Amino acid sequence: MIGKYALRLASLGYLAVLLVAPVGFVFWRTFEHGVGPAWDAVTTPDALHALKVTLILTAIAVPANTVFGVLCALAIVRHRYPGAGIVNAVVDLPLALSPVVAGVALLLLYGRGRWLGGHGIVFALPGMVLATIFVSLPFVVREVVPVLREIGTEQEQAAATLGASGFQTFLRVTWPAIRWATAYGVVLTTARALGEFGAVSVVSGRLVGQTESLTLYIQDRYVSFDTTGAYAAAVVLALLAMVTLILMTRLKPKEGTQ
Amino acid sequence: MIEARGIVKRFGDFTALDGVSVDVPTGSLTALLGPSGSGKSTLLRVVAGLEQPDAGEVSLDGEDVTRLPPQSRGVGFVFQHYAAFKHMTVWDNVAFGLTIRRRPRSEIKQRVTELLDLVQLSGLAKRYPAQLSGGQRQRMGLARALAVDPKVLLLDEPFGALDARVRKELRIWLRRLHDETHTTTVIVTHDQEEAMDVADRVVVMNAGRVEQTAPPRELYDHPANEFVMSFVGPVNRLGDTFIRPHDVELLLEPNGSTQEAMVQRLVHLGFEVRVELVRDDGETLSAQLTREQVETLELQHGQIVYVRPTHQTVFAD
Amino acid sequence: MAANAGTVPAAPGARRSLAPGLSIGLSTLYLSLIVLLPLAALSWRAHGWGAVSTPQAVAALRLTLGLSVAVALVNAVFGTAIAWTLVRDRFVGQGFVNALVDLPFALPTIVAGLTLLALYGPKSPVGINAAFTRWGLLLALLFVTLPFVVRTVQPVLFELDREMEDAAASLGAGRVTTFLRIILPSILPAILSGVALAFARAVGEFGAVVLISGNLPFKTEVVSVYVLGRLESNDSGGAAAASVVILLISFGVLLAIGGLRRWVTRHDR
Structure with a gap:
């Protein structure tokens, strides 16, 4: 019995010291003088602009990766074609790869005077969009692939024998089966897109009030010794993260605890 | 069509x-x-x-x-x-x-x-x-x-x-x-x-x-x-000939065309009884009889009987 | 669940499901523009291999790998312990703790670094200052890698047949023996793949460490920060070369995880 409590204490203690205490402390520091100063700090023009940039990046990257994710999962699971193995492997790469490397790679391809370079991609919004898409690309694919495997092809075949076209079959049979997995993938993609820092940092050029997303703004405030501004912006992102967590818990396929 | x-x-x-x-x-x-x-x-x-x-x-x-x-x-x-x-x-x-x-x-x-x-x-x-x-x-x-x-x-x-x-x-x-x-x-x-x-x-x-x-x-x-x-029903194979179990007749006395076998097991399946037999050479075969037939013959485990096919099939290869 | 093991042959009827050309063509094009072509450009541009053999680069690489190994080991122990607590223990607030484990996935890395710096930095209310030290780096990396082992071990532990443990107990095995001989071998592949993911993440981490490390060359500069330094010194060839090194490590880890999965599915039948 003592062993059980010791284990519980160790696990929960580790979580408390590593996660709960630091995050809780930042919340406390942000609001220790009331909501007023925090509100002022996140409503400066630069902060609002940074928030807008972050929302734009997310609003482009998430739909793009959702459509791609579903199509790519269908390609991986339902079709056999040369190169399927490579696609399957490459899709996972952004999960394991340093975002800085992703940023450098995009810079070297789309930068001024590079292969596909041109004015206005790197050190501008389009480059940041590409970087955000890169790092948040695998999530929808990874959630949808196992579900597609699990449901098999029998229902789709039944629909075909009943006269449904490929598109009708997708809409009426396949999609209802994968929509929750897709939704879960969308939540993960959104969380990653909102919080991306490394890759965006490399390709943005960090022009305050222009190409600064909220995460870049936090770093900028902190190194400029404006901890109030940094904490307040961090709390905004942390709150978004918590909304994400709640959605994740709601949508997650039941496993783990009973 | x-x-x-x-x-x-x-x-x-x-x-x-x-x-x-x-x-x-x-x-x-x-x-x-x-x-x-x-x-x-x-x-x-x-x-x-x-x-x-x-x-x-x-x-x-x-x-x-x-x-x-x-x-x-x-x-x-x-x-x-x-x-x-x-x-x-x-x-x-x-x-x-x-x-x-x-x-x-x-x-x-x-x-x-x-x-x-x-x-x-x-x-x-x-x-x-x-x-x-x-x-x-x-x-x-x-x-x-x-x-x-x-x-x-x-x-x-x-x-x-x-x-x-x-x-x-x-x-x-x-x-x-x-x-x-x-x-x-x-x-x-x-x-x-x-x-x-x-x-x-x-x-x-x-x-x-x-x-x-x-x-x-x-x-x-x-x-x-x-x-x-053999796929559409149970069958005994004796050399090149095939006999369905219900085409096997059991006699208590030998006659010209019969073969000797020993009763190894009697399986009661309601109205029918499956009799499992083993021959001298170790080959096994089964016969399907009605309950009445088994009672008339007074079949018992270990008993020696004489087997006569009433209908058999040989496939020209 | 045979359908999950390996690749299920595509049913011929599915050939007509949602215009194969569309899904294959579009997803390949997208993947090429976003991932493959940039990585190709990266490898193409990687000259100035001198940049990866300078003492500063070697120090950064050594520090990164050393920290990542440490992170992997701590996660193996605490990740498994947390997974165990979530599956086998019962206590009030368990659902909350279970959700909490995903926090590092959801929380932006720069925010993670900032919160650690607030509590364990120069103005620490608890008197611990890990800023600009390797301890600070370790802390930041442990924060962002926490979910990996928990989330790979948890489902396996949950599915584990308790009858095996009862059988072991009936044969006279004590609790420690049962854990070491029965449970651990069953969850080891999951621990290893979680550890590998945590390792890969630690090698490439940037956002969480950039504030707390201080980026002191030879002392707290990790390799991703080094890449950024090369870029800021207008040495894009060197940045690309160092990036390729990180890329190869990531690829190696992915291959190892893939190999591990195949090995498990082969031995799990």
């Missing part, structure tokens, strides 16, 4: 169908019978358009459909594991084919009501497949396939996933359904009793080829070869 001509289908190195030709007459109920891996399910899927043959042709009612997708063939297909649309109610499952075809609502309503009545699921229309038993799900699968008035109805081991009692009920019910609708029907099964019970014609398949096509009785009485003989 379904005509399949010279169908070849390979999966990698494995030849599932090795030049198979089968005719299914309009209005018949034909069974494709064979062990697993014999190609029967593949043939059915080729007819439905779910598999593309590597060679050969399929025609339905005289129209060559070999290159047509399943959507345009007008077949109804019933799957072994039901393939129920899990997120739709029973009603929506059955209505699917009609909804896809954008039929008027009143027509859909009338047709689905009719079909649910036919398969005795009227009270369960609002349930989801997960709330049904296996037998109910398969009846739903049948109603769904029948909803679009298919030219032919194809059933792939439809009762394979059900327990023995439900299987028997459903196949009697399927036979009755066929007698009412006369839809040209093909049923795939590995169960010879099921095939004999339900079908007018049985196509026996083995290793990607057709061994014999005949009505059930002819198949049993005049099997074309050793494989068919």
Whole structure:
């Protein structure tokens, strides 16, 4: 019995010291003088602009990766074609790869005077969009692939024998089966897109009030010794993260605890 | 009328169908019978358009459909594991084919009501497949396939996933359904009793080829070869001759043509008794007798009897 | 669940599901533009291999790998312990703790770094200052890698047949023996793949460490920060070369995880 409590204490203690205490402390520091100063700090023009940039990046990257994710999962699971193995492997790469490397790679391809370079991609919004898409690309694919495997092809075949076209079959049979997995993938993609820092940092050029997303703004405030501004912006992102967590818990396929 | 001509289908190195030709007459109920891996399910899927043959042709009612997708063939297909649309109610499952075809609502309503009545699921229309038993799900699968008035109805081991009692009920019910609708029907099964019970014609398949096509009785009485003989019923093999257990007569005294054997085991199966025998040379055979016969002979374990075949078959190789 | 093991052969009927050309063509094009072409450009541009053999680069690489190994080991122990607590223990607030484990996935990395710096930095209310030290780096990396082992071990532990443990107990095995001989071998592949993911993440981490490390060359500069430094010195060839090194490590880890999965599916039948 003592062993059980010791284990519980160790696990929960580790979580408390590593996660709960630091995050809780930042919340406390942000609001220790009331909501007023925090509100002022996140409503400066630069902060609002940074928030807008972050929302734009997310609003482009998430739909793009959702459509791609579903199509790519269908390609991986339902079709056999040369190169399927490579696609399957490459899709996972952004999960394991340093975002800085992703940023450098995009810079070297789309930068001024590079292969596909041109004015206005790197050190501008389009480059940041590409970087955000890169790092948040695998999530929808990874959630949808196992579900597609699990449901098999029998229902789709039944629909075909009943006269449904490929598109009708997708809409009426396949999609209802994968929509929750897709939704879960969308939540993960959104969380990653909102919080991306490394890759965006490399390709943005960090022009305050222009190409600064909220995460870049936090770093900028902190190194400029404006901890109030940094904490307040961090709390905004942390709150978004918590909304994400709640959605994740709601949508997650039941496993783990009973 | 379904005509399949010279169908070849390979999966990698494995030849599932090795030049198979089968005719299914309009209005018949034909069974494709064979062990697993014999190609029967593949043939059915080729007819439905779910598999593309590597060679050969399929025609339905005289129209060559070999290159047509399943959507345009007008077949109804019933799957072994039901393939129920899990997120739709029973009603929506059955209505699917009609909804896809954008039929008027009143027509859909009338047709689905009719079909649910036919398969005795009227009270369960609002349930989801997960709330049904296996037998109910398969009846739903049948109603769904029948909803679009298919030219032919194809059933792939439809009762394979059900327990023995439900299987028997459903196949009697399927036979009755066929007698009412006369839809040209093909049923795939590995169960010879099921095939004999339900079908007018049985196509026996083995290793990607057709061994014999005949009505059930002819198949049993005049099997074309050793494989068919042993697949459609129990059989004793004595050298080159094959004898069904009910064609074995047991005598207490030897006469010219009898062979000596010892009773090893008596298995009581209700009205019938299976007598397991072993000969001097160690070969075993079984005889099927009525209870009365066993009582008259006063058979006992270890007793010596004399075996006489009343009917035997020798295949010219 | 045979359908999950390896690749299920595509059913021929599915050939007609949602225009194969569309899904294959579009997803390949998208993947090429976003991932493959940039990585190709990266490898093409990687000259100046001198940049990866300078003492500063070697120090950064060594520090990164050393920290990542440490992170992997700590996660193996605490990740398994947390997974165990979530599956086998019962206590009030368990659902909350279970959700909490995903926080590092959801929380932006820069925010993670900032919160650690607030509590364990120069103005620490608890008197611990890990800023600009390797301890600070370790802390930041442990924060962001926490979910990996928990989330790979948890489902396996949950599915584990308790009858095996009862059987072991009935044969006289004590609790420690049962854990070491029965449970651990069953969950080891999951621990290893979680550890590998945590390792890969630690090698490439940037956002969480950039504030707390201070980026002191030879002392707290990790390799991703080094790449950024090369870029800021207008040495894009050197940045690319160092990036390729990180890329190869990531690829190696992915291959190892893939190999591990195949090995498990082969031995799990």
